[in-house]
Amino acid sequence: MSEIRAISDESLAQAVEIVRDGGLIVIPTDTVYGVACDPRNIEAIRKVFAAKQRPKYKSLQVLLPSIESMEKLHLDLPVPLNRLSAMFMPGAFSPIAV
Structure with missing residues (x-):
């Protein structure tokens, strides 16, 4: 499921649930879009690599x-x-x- 949501208390709560359930969310920043997940969930991290088609040898940022x-x-x-x-x-x- 993909859905574009305006920032609100409801959409933030939904984003929290998606991340807690091992899903990915896309977050706009001042210059690019970031793909976010729970950094403690190895399956979610694998999803980020797959979604970005990122080679495994290139690390991900953790904020x-x-x-x-x-x-x-x-x-x-x-x-x-x-x-x-x-x-x-x-x-x-x-x-x-x-």
Whole structure:
């Protein structure tokens, strides 16, 4: 099922249910659309890779409210990103490969 919904309390509640049930939602941002799922659900993550036709070797972004919340997902930032994140977060931070 796909459906375009205006942002409202009802559509946000529906989005939460879809994600909790292992589904995907598409979220508009200022520049692109993001495909979102529950990062703790491996089947949902597989759906994102399939929907985007993304190779498995290319990682996905995980947006979190804090560095501490990474522990719940058993994620670690490699050096030096762990030090940079401690200095600059919370706030917008995008590592750029040069």
